[in-house]
Structure formats: structure tokens, C-alpha cells
Amino acid sequence: MNHYRIILWIITTFLMCFPAIIMAGPLESKMTAYLVVTDEKGEEHLTKTDTAAPGETIEYLLTYQNTGKTPLSALAVNGPIPPKTHFIQGSNTTKVPHEFKVSIDHGKSWETEPVRRKQKNKVGKEVWVIIPPSEYTNVQWMAKNPIGPGEIQTYRYRITIK
Numbered sequence: 001m002n003h004y005r006i007i008l009w010i011i012t013t014f015l016m017c018f019p020a021i022i023m024a025g026p027l028e029s030k031m032t033a034y035l036v037v038t039d040e041k042g043e044e045h046l047t048k049t050d051t052a053a054p055g056e057t058i059e060y061l062l063t064y065q066n067t068g069k070t071p072l073s074a075l076a077v078n079g080p081i082p083p084k085t086h087f088i089q090g091s092n093t094t095k096v097p098h099e100f101k102v103s104i105d106h107g108k109s110w111e112t113e114p115v116r117r118k119q120k121n122k123v124g125k126e127v128w129v130i131i132p133p134s135e136y137t138n139v140q141w142m143a144k145n146p147i148g149p150g151e152i153q154t155y156r157y158r159i160t161i162k
Helices: 006-017
Strands: 027-038 044-048 057-066 076-080 085-087 098-103 116-120 126-130 138-143 152-161
Touching: 057 076, 076 152, 138 152
Parallel strands: none
Antiparallel strands: 027 044, 027 057, 057 152, 076 138, 085 152, 098 138, 116 126
16 A cells, blocks of 8 residues: 655645745744544544555644734635645635635635636537536635734645545
């Protein structure tokens, strides 16, 4: 069974995707991966992990804390969707007032769901089609309020390993 080294991917992607946030000021950030396991009673359990196999579900927890003494501008929290995985639509959660967007081009552009594109059908006519969540490359929360001194904000989303 092929296993993917998620923790190395998280560190590499995090450093590539979040340098502006890390250097923006007294903001600590952390991304943690959890394996989602459902027991025989149908209850979900999360176990911190650095590996996953095809068919398994991972929940990412992104945590941000303002360690400074003044509020920081509202966050743009970007969550990558690793290669050979797909986003589980509706799994994005936070208690922070926000606007949620997704990208299908590695963060070059952001759109609200459902993402639509014009494509030619079998007879050559252009029609609007919905791009499935399996095509998403990134997710993003645009927090509507600043993060206050000492405040912690958390964001979650899930992916499935293909």
C-alpha cells in the first residue's frame, strides 16, 4: 500500500504558501494533520498523523494566534490540497466570520462555490459545467474581522487520499 509523507509535504507547502503571513508580525501559525477513523459505532476519531494511505481521510487543522499587543488585519488563510488527494466539499469549518473561496489553479485565482466553467458539449455547443471539488487545488478563508491580541483562530478542512 502506498503511503504519502504528509508531514514533509505540510512543512514544504506551508513555508511556500504562507511566508507573507509568517512575516506579517506577531502571528504564530501551525498546521496539523489528523487521520479520520470511524469506529464500529459510527463515531469519528482524529489521530495526529504524518502518513496516510489511499482511501483514507485527513483533516487539517490550521491554528493562528496573535502573540502581539495590537490587533492584526483580518487573515487570509490558505489551505493547500496536496496532489493525489481531493477536497471533501462542506468539510471547511471555522467559528470566525469569513468568506470561503476555492482555487482550481494553485491559488492564482479564487472563486466561491460552485466553480463553473464554459465547456463545449458533444455537439459543440458551449454550456456551463460545475467543476467538481476533486479539481480544487487550494481552499481559502478570508476572515472578516481582525485577530485580536492573544486571540486564537482555527480553521479545518478534509481531504481524501486518491
